[in-house]
Amino acid sequence: MLKNLRLAVVLLLICGIVYPLGMTGIAQIIMPEKAEGSLLKNEQGKVIGSKLIGQQFKDPRYFTGRVSSINYDAAGSGSGNYAPSNQDMIDRTKKDLAMFLKENPSIKKSEVPADLLTNSGSGLDPHISPMAAKVQVPRISKERNIDEQKLYGLIKKHTEGRQMGVFGDQRVNVLELNAGLDQLK
Numbered sequence: 001m002l003k004n005l006r007l008a009v010v011l012l013l014i015c016g017i018v019y020p021l022g023m024t025g026i027a028q029i030i031m032p033e034k035a036e037g038s039l040l041k042n043e044q045g046k047v048i049g050s051k052l053i054g055q056q057f058k059d060p061r062y063f064t065g066r067v068s069s070i071n072y073d074a075a076g077s078g079s080g081n082y083a084p085s086n087q088d089m090i091d092r093t094k095k096d097l098a099m100f101l102k103e104n105p106s107i108k109k110s111e112v113p114a115d116l117l118t119n120s121g122s123g124l125d126p127h128i129s130p131m132a133a134k135v136q137v138p139r140i141s142k143e144r145n146i147d148e149q150k151l152y153g154l155i156k157k158h159t160e161g162r163q164m165g166v167f168g169d170q171r172v173n174v175l176e177l178n179a180g181l182d183q184l185k
Contacts, residue, residue: 037050037052038050038051038052039051040175040176040179042179042182043183048175048179049175050126050175051126051173051175051176052124052126053072053074053124053126054066054068054072054120054123054124054125054126054127054174054175055072055126055174055175056068056071056072057174057178060103060139060140060143061140061143061144061181062140062178062181063128063133063136063140063174063177063178063181064100064116064136064174065125065126065127065128065174066115066116066118066119066120066125066127066128067092067096067116067117067118067119068119068123068124069119069123070123070124072123072124074124077122077123077124078121078122078123079119079120079121079122079123093117093118096116096117097109097112097117100112100116100117103139104135104136104138104139106138106139107135107138111135112135113128113129113131113132113135115128115129115132116128116132116135126173126174126175127160127171127172127173127174128171128172128174129169129170129171129172130155130156130159130170130171130172132172133155133172133174133177134152134155137151137152137155140181144181144184146184150184151181154177154180154181154184155172155177157180158172158173158176158177158180159171159172160172160173
């Protein structure tokens with residue numbers, strides 16, 4: 001009995017304290033930015049968000065990201081996992097499409113990329129496709145009185161390629177794109 005208790009305490013110390021602290025220490029040395037949560041700061045040094053977690057941007061002067069079925073709450077990621085035939089999903093998508101078209105009157109219904117109307121599996125995806133960013137350019141150009149070509153250049157600058165050159169699609173981090181937008185003069 002005493003032997004089992006000692007083993008449990010030793011394993012608790014190793015697995016519950018030594019290993020997590022060791023991995024945290026190694027991460028802090030090897031990749032400190034990622035270990036701290038990939039936080040993005042503005043020009044004043046104030047944290048404006050994490051590059052890894054999507055945020056909601058309601059101001060029409062900013063690019064909008066993907067829909068979140070969990071209201072961008074990182075405490076509980078996930079999705080409703082609705083089938084395309086689910087009436088709640090159909091109603092929500094129609095409502096979001098109508099709102100997007102109202103806010104972006106120069107865009108036709110057929111030009112709206114699917115990633116602006118669908119959520120990711122986690123509900124926290126911080127990325128949109130380059131096309132989803134580009135369809136928002138006329139609205140933002142008008143709202144900010146910025147030349148559209150500057151905005152297309154900003155999108156290109158913030159477009160990330162496929163991971164390891166193979167996995168996934170090109171994507172744009174909405175938080176980084178909006179931070180860059182605030183720095184345009």
